[in-house]
Amino acid sequence: MNPHDYCQQKAAASGSSFTISFTLLPREKKQAMTALYAFCREVDDVVDEVEDPQVAAIKLAWWRQEVERLYDDGTPQHPVAQALAEVIKTIPLDKELLLEIIDGMEMDLTQARYADFKSLQLYCYRVASVVGLLSAEIFGMTQRATRKYAHDLGMAFQLTNIIRDVGEDARRGRIYLPMDELQRFNVPAADILNSRPTEAFAALMQFQIERARGFYEQAFAALPAADRRQQKPGLVMAAIYRSLLEEIAAEPGLVLTHRISIPPGRKAWLALKAWIKG
Template sequence: MTPHDYCQQKAAASGSSFYYSFLFLPPERKQAIMALYAFCREVDDVVDECQDPTIAANKLDWWRAEIGRVAADEATHPVGHALIDVRKRFNLAPEQLLEIIDGMQMDLTQTRYLDFKGLRLYCYRVASVVGLLAAEIFGYEDRQTLKYAHDLGLAFQLTNIIRDVGEDARRGRIYLPVEDLQRFNVPAKDILDAKHSDAFVSLMRFQYERAVGFYESAMAQLPAQDRKAQRPGLIMAAIYRTLLEEIAQDNFLVLDRRTSLTPVRKLWIATRTWFKG
C-alpha cells in the first residue's frame, strides 16, 4: 500500500462529509487534499480515542516531531510520506500543520471556553487553518480567497459544535461559551444532563445565527474568478448548511441525538453543487 493509498482509505473510512467534496477533483489535487485530511484525522483520533491525557499529549508531540521530519523529507508515517509529496507541490506550510496540532492539544487541557474570543482561537486552529491549506491545494488567483477560506472554516467548526453538543457533553466537554450560557440562563449541568428547554433552544438559535453569519461572510469574500477552483469548499458549505438548517428545523434536538445526512443525500448535494459551479 502506498502512502497515498493509506490516506485514501483513511478518508473513505471516516464517513465524513468532507470526503464527498473531494470526489470530483483531478487526481493530483485529490491526492493532496486526501493527505491533508488524513493528517487531520490522525491527530484528531489521538484526542478522541486516547483515554489517558498524558499518553495523548505524548502522541501529539510525536506528530509534531513527524511534521519536522516532513519538512526535512525524512517522514516515517504513511501520512507523513504523503505530506512530503504534496507539501512541495502545493505550498503547505509545516507551521500551519503544527498549528492544527496545537488546536488538538487544546482539547486535552480545556473543556470550557469563557467567551467566544477563546472559542474562536480553537476554531481557527482546528478548522480555519485547514481551510487555508485546502485553499492552497484547490488553487486561487486572488488572495481574498484566503479570507473566504478562513471564515468558511469557522462556519464549519461552529456547525460541528452545534451538531455535537450532546456527544461532546458525554465526554465532559462544553464548547458553547460560558458567557453565552449565562446570557441565556442555561446552566452547564442542564447540558451535561441533556435537559432540553426553551432557554436551551434560545441559546442554540444564537449559536446558529453566529454560524450563518460566518457562512455569509465567507461567501461574500470569495472572488468570482476563484469560484470554480474552490468548488470543493462550496460543496462542503452546501452540505454543512443543509445539515445546520435541518438541526434548526428540528428545534435543536442535539442533546440526545446526532443529526446527519445520508450518504446518498450528500452525494446528490455534492454533484449538484459541482456542476452548478
C-alpha cells in the same frame, strides 16, 4: 500499501462528508486533499482515542516532530507524513499551519470549557480555519481575498460541528458553547451535561445557529469570482453543511440526544447540485 493508499483507506474509514467534496478533483489535488484529511484524522484520533492525556500529549509531540522531519529532510516515518512529503514537492503547504492543527488538538487535552467566543474562536481557527487555508492552497487560488473566504468557511464548518455535537460532547464532559453565553441565556451547564432540553436552551442554540449562518455569508461574500471555479470543493461542502445546519435549526433541542445528519443520497444530490452550479 503505499502512503497514498493508506491515506485513502484512512479517509474512507472516517465516513466524513468532507471526502465527498474532493472526489471530482484531478488526481494530484485529490491525493493532496486525501493526505491532508488523513493527517487531520490521525492527530484528532490521538485526542479522541487515547484516554490518558499525558500519553496523548506525547503522541501529539511525536506528530509535531514528524512535521518537522517532513520539512527538514523529507524523511518522515508515518505513511500520512510520507504522502504529505510528496504533496509539498508541488504544492507549498505552510508548515506552521500544520503545526497549528496540532496546537488545536492540544487544546482539547487541557480545555473542556471556553469562557467566551473569543477563546472558542482561537480553537476553531486552529482545528478548522487552518484546514480551510491549506485546502484553498491545494484547490488553487490567485486572489488574496480567497484566504478570507477559506478562513470564514472553516469557522462556519466548525461552528456547525459544535452545534451538531453538543450532546455527544457533553457525554464526554465537554461543552464548547461559550460559558458567558450560557449565562446570558440562563442555561446551566448541568442542563447540557444531563441532556435537558428547555426553552432557554433552544434560544441559546438559535443564537449559535445565527452566528454560524453569518460566517457562511461572510465566506461567500469574500470569495472572488476569479477563484470560484477552483474553490468548488469548498462550496460543495458548504452546501452539505448549511443543509445540516438548517436541519438542526428546525428542532435544536434534538442535538442533546440525537446526532443529526444528512442521508447519503441527499448528500450526493447536494454535492452534485453545488458542483454543477460552481
